[in-house]
Amino acid sequence: MNNYVVATIKSWNIDAFHQRAKQWEGNWHLFTEKEQLTIENLRKINPRYIFFPHWSWLVPNSILTEFNCICxxxxxxxxxxxxxPLQNLIILGHNKTKLSALKMSPELDAGPIYLKESLSLEGSATDIFKRATETTFDMINTIIKSTPSPTPQQGKVVKFTRRKPAESELNSSMSLEEVFDTIRMLDAESYPKAFIELGNIRFELSDVYKSGNELKATVTIHEKSE
Structure with missing residues (x-):
């Protein structure tokens, strides 16, 4: 019987793992901590695939070389x-994208592609991530059943830059639509919320929606942390 590992840190992926993996053949293992992902642990499991739906740390090259890692x-x-990627896509005006399942390589996001599926960018970041989770686990199911061969990426390489927390600040040059997009694209667990600062006070915004010509949102107000 084949062994598999899913490595993720986000609650929506963890929930999906517990719902989906019990329906699949094979022995499934969940890693949610950086310390679990060691070559010694993986050699004991000997996984056919290691899936990374959402992982915040670089995976050592020794693991990428020895095991079949898919993000x-x-x-x-x-x-x-x-x-x-989600925030950069929305800033650039995209309302849909593709979710790419790729073989991980030492060069970030440059490995060959197993599958691509369409994904809507409507709603809050939480909505989008949960939607992506359902698609991700469908793709995992497809991969373990059909074992597709990955194919090299084709087309022009366009690189995104990771956003910094300071870029979450709303400013007076933004249109109402840009304010709406900035609030919604950051509205998910562990992401820095869109904010406005007045002196030592920070106003963080979430749960935004359109009401006629206005935006309505939840505001959390607190003193700035040093």
């Missing part, structure tokens, strides 16, 4: 290699 990137690769 899921929220762009139509090679367009959009790099950090903060």
């Amino acid at each position: 899921f990137h929220m762009t139509d690769l090679p367009y959009g290699r790099g950090g903060s």
Whole structure:
């Protein structure tokens, strides 16, 4: 019987693992901590695939070389290699994208592609990530059943830059639509919320929606941390 590993840190992926993996053949293992992902642990499991739906740390080259590692990137690769794909896509005006399942390589987001599936960018970041999770686990199911061969990326390489928390600040040059997009694209667990600062006070915005010609949102107000 084949062994598999899913390595992820986000609650929506962890929930999906517990719902989906029990329906699949094979022995499934969940890693949610950086310390679990060691070559010693993986050699004991000897996984056929290691899937990375959302992982915040670089995977050592020794693991990439010895095991078949697959990650899921929220762009139509090679367009959009790099950090903060969801936010960069929305800033650039995209309302849909592709979710790319690719073989991980030492060069970030440059490995060959197993599958691509369409993904809507409507709603909050949480909505989009949960939608992506359903698609991701469908893709995992396809990969373990059909074992497709990955094919090299084709097309012009466009790289994205990881956003910094300071870029979440709303400013007076933004249109109402840009304010709406900035709030919604950051509205997910562990992401720096869109904010406005007045002196030592920070206003963080979430749960935004359109109401006629206005935006309405939840505002959390607190003193700035040093």
